[in-house]
Amino acid sequence: MRITLLGTGSPLPDPNRAGPSTLATADGLCVLIDCGRGVLMRLAAAGVYPVVLDGLLITHLHSDHICDLGDVITTRWVMSTDPRPLAIYGPAGTQEVVELTMRSLARDVRYRIDHHRDLNDPPTVNVRELEPGDSFGVGSAFVRVAATQHKPVEPTLAFRIECTHASAVLGGDGIPCDTLDQLCSGADAYVQAVIRDDLVKLVPNARLQDILNYHSTVEQAAQTATRAGVGTLVLTHYVPALQPAQEGEWRARAAAHFDGTIVIGDDLTAVEIGTS
Numbered sequence: 001m002r003i004t005l006l007g008t009g010s011p012l013p014d015p016n017r018a019g020p021s022t023l024a025t026a027d028g029l030c031v032l033i034d035c036g037r038g039v040l041m042r043l044a045a046a047g048v049y050p051v052v053l054d055g056l057l058i059t060h061l062h063s064d065h066i067c068d069l070g071d072v073i074t075t076r077w078v079m080s081t082d083p084r085p086l087a088i089y090g091p092a093g094t095q096e097v098v099e100l101t102m103r104s105l106a107r108d109v110r111y112r113i114d115h116h117r118d119l120n121d122p123p124t125v126n127v128r129e130l131e132p133g134d135s136f137g138v139g140s141a142f143v144r145v146a147a148t149q150h151k152p153v154e155p156t157l158a159f160r161i162e163c164t165h166a167s168a169v170l171g172g173d174g175i176p177c178d179t180l181d182q183l184c185s186g187a188d189a190y191v192q193a194v195i196r197d198d199l200v201k202l203v204p205n206a207r208l209q210d211i212l213n214y215h216s217t218v219e220q221a222a223q224t225a226t227r228a229g230v231g232t233l234v235l236t237h238y239v240p241a242l243q244p245a246q247e248g249e250w251r252a253r254a255a256a257h258f259d260g261t262i263v264i265g266d267d268l269t270a271v272e273i274g275t276s
């Protein structure tokens, strides 16, 4: 399985980092996890267009993880000659968000149907709202779902994507918790949003200080990876934005708590995991 960090940014706009979004691909599998700012630009750079997606998995409904949902739906629709419904999986509340997004697209849909003779039907989506403990198939993969701890944001989910010879956990945002540990147990890879609390604490801004208690630090993500015995720790959603000159520093903080492979980098950083 190949994990590609499409967007490694955060809610703070960054000229070099798209918003949170990750791609998981394998034989018969092409799944997007979250759809933050600029997701389709990065997806195109990875050689993937939205028409081939088997599904979109949403970890939670914070705006930075869903702000390009309308673009994913619209662009898949206008690029498709034989449209398949887009399968969207997310926590409770996803149905409402998708319905409201579709309503916001209604005029555009009408313009395009009126204009193109071969376009007769509006975009279709199949939404499934998930609970912790659920599992489902998407493409060639089996996906297990667990709760994460990102309070006061609720509900929030992590996904374990399992293919024949590889497994990856997409932890989303949040701090360590038992259910995340269990989901990660023995996985080949664990992808986690992280902050550098030492750097955030230096910024005299109350709203920024509020984020400290609901995101994993680099060290906490590494500790989760060690407890769960995962092979590869993939860090993303860097707060503050990772500066290239500081990459070694971020890596060292993780390596102090985790002996496995550590992946950290710019948008489009990718890693092959498992044996296929």
Ligand SMILES: [Zn+2]
Pocket: 010, 011, 020, 062, 064, 065, 173, 193, 237
């Ligand atoms: Zn986020």
Ligand SMILES: [Zn+2]
Pocket: 060, 062, 150, 153, 173
């Ligand atoms: Zn969040």
